[in-house]
Amino acid sequence: MQTSFTPEQLTKPAIQRSNDILRNCVHCGFCTATCPTYQVLGDELDSPRGRIYLIKDMLENDRKPDEKVVKHIDRCLSCLACMTTCPSGVHYMHLVDHAREYIEDNYKRPLTDRVLRWVLARILPYPMRFRVALLGAKIGRPFAWAMPDARLRAMLEMAPKHIPPVSRNDDPQSFAPDTAKKMRVALMTGCAQKALNTDINDATIRLLTRLGCEVVVAEGAGCCGALTHHMGKTNESHSTAAKNITAWAREMDGEGLDAIVINTSGCGTTVKDYGHMFRNEPLAEDAARVSAIAMDVSEVLMKLDLPGGAPQDMTIAYHAACSLQHGQQIKTYPKDLLKKAGFKVVEPRDSHLCCGSAGTYNLMQPEISKQLKDRKVDTLMAKNPDIIAAGNIGCMMQIGSAAGVPVVHTVELLDWASGGPRPPALDRTNSDVPILR
Numbered sequence: 001m002q003t004s005f006t007p008e009q010l011t012k013p014a015i016q017r018s019n020d021i022l023r024n025c026v027h028c029g030f031c032t033a034t035c036p037t038y039q040v041l042g043d044e045l046d047s048p049r050g051r052i053y054l055i056k057d058m059l060e061n062d063r064k065p066d067e068k069v070v071k072h073i074d075r076c077l078s079c080l081a082c083m084t085t086c087p088s089g090v091h092y093m094h095l096v097d098h099a100r101e102y103i104e105d106n107y108k109r110p111l112t113d114r115v116l117r118w119v120l121a122r123i124l125p126y127p128m129r130f131r132v133a134l135l136g137a138k139i140g141r142p143f144a145w146a147m148p149d150a151r152l153r154a155m156l157e158m159a160p161k162h163i164p165p166v167s168r169n170d171d172p173q174s175f176a177p178d179t180a181k182k183m184r185v186a187l188m189t190g191c192a193q194k195a196l197n198t199d200i201n202d203a204t205i206r207l208l209t210r211l212g213c214e215v216v217v218a219e220g221a222g223c224c225g226a227l228t229h230h231m232g233k234t235n236e237s238h239s240t241a242a243k244n245i246t247a248w249a250r251e252m253d254g255e256g257l258d259a260i261v262i263n264t265s266g267c268g269t270t271v272k273d274y275g276h277m278f279r280n281e282p283l284a285e286d287a288a289r290v291s292a293i294a295m296d297v298s299e300v301l302m303k304l305d306l307p308g309g310a311p312q313d314m315t316i317a318y319h320a321a322c323s324l325q326h327g328q329q330i331k332t333y334p335k336d337l338l339k340k341a342g343f344k345v346v347e348p349r350d351s352h353l354c355c356g357s358a359g360t361y362n363l364m365q366p367e368i369s370k371q372l373k374d375r376k377v378d379t380l381m382a383k384n385p386d387i388i389a390a391g392n393i394g395c396m397m398q399i400g401s402a403a404g405v406p407v408v409h410t411v412e413l414l415d416w417a418s419g420g421p422r423p424p425a426l427d428r429t430n431s432d433v434p435i436l437r
Helices: 013-024 036-041 048-060 067-074 081-085 092-106 111-123 127-146 150-157 192-196 199-210 234-253 265-271 284-293 297-303 333-340 366-381 393-400 410-417
Strands: 173-175 183-188 213-217 259-262 294-296 315-318 344-346 387-390 407-409
Touching (some): 013 092, 048 092, 067 092, 081 092, 127 192, 150 366, 183 234, 192 199, 192 393, 199 213, 199 407, 259 284, 265 294, 294 297, 297 333, 297 410, 333 344, 333 410, 366 393, 387 410, 407 410
Parallel strands (some): 183 213, 315 344, 387 407
């Protein structure tokens, strides 16, 4: 694609990067075939190619974003299926992230939008605030029908029936390996996941220590910054990301780390991009070091000697999270591990398509998100599974709100198959009471 940025514009690193990305695009349209929003809405401007045209025009002309541009950029899931499909290597993720930052800096949203985005940015990345909000949402859920805004209804309806007690395993500490030490790893415990499902980190720690890892929860690490990053709130996202970089670099310079283990793939995609995000900042070197050893938990488990399991009498429908299969290009590891553990693994039709969760997308674009969720659940349930497995808490919550079978993190199933406890989600009842402490 031909671009016409001025020499002055190209002195800005963000513009220079976007210019490089735009010039790789050859208008082929392959991306439209795998774009979920284009399939649902049928509008060229709701496809990656259409959004690329809008972004190019906006950035080249220093144009103030208008309602039309913002609408179509906001409708992007950042599922990144377009990047998997693109034959020209267009790095759409960096381009749309730049567009969102530009919109955040140059467009005044309606008051309700500003308030909702502010609330999400001030609650979701903070586990205890999120717990309190979930409890309030759970109480208000029966009255969701009375909410005039579909986004408010979605926020109330997202409250899970079960809110787990705080897990002390998420506190800064070190867990010794059960066998001869093979690796020393830092576990990213995250933010929203610590409020929504503490079983995932608990299972991860058990499994990794059983396989010979010393597992460290680093002092000062927390939210990866993905939520605010995808809102275009760069200062906020970089502030939280910087805390992680500092915490993990301290461990790397101390006793050393072989990997930073991430069991929420949406976070993993962002942490692996820290090197790019901080490339022009004082933390650039440490950010690049962190990104270089950041791994999804499935990548780490492939390096360890996960024992083979006896055949299990249950069928697992594997949901491939977009942030894992497209954002990190990890497609087979979770399935390979589940099969090795003895499970029968099946995949739904159109497994490359998004479930509609996409961070806060299910809260900010509930109508489109629901269509994508219904389609995903239908294709998963068509496989008649006993359990649905996924590697991202957002997907688990989205699919679990409509699926007729338990939705469990892949690592919980692997922990169970190799000697750990039965995943609590398989036996959970709707009467469970939320606990705050």
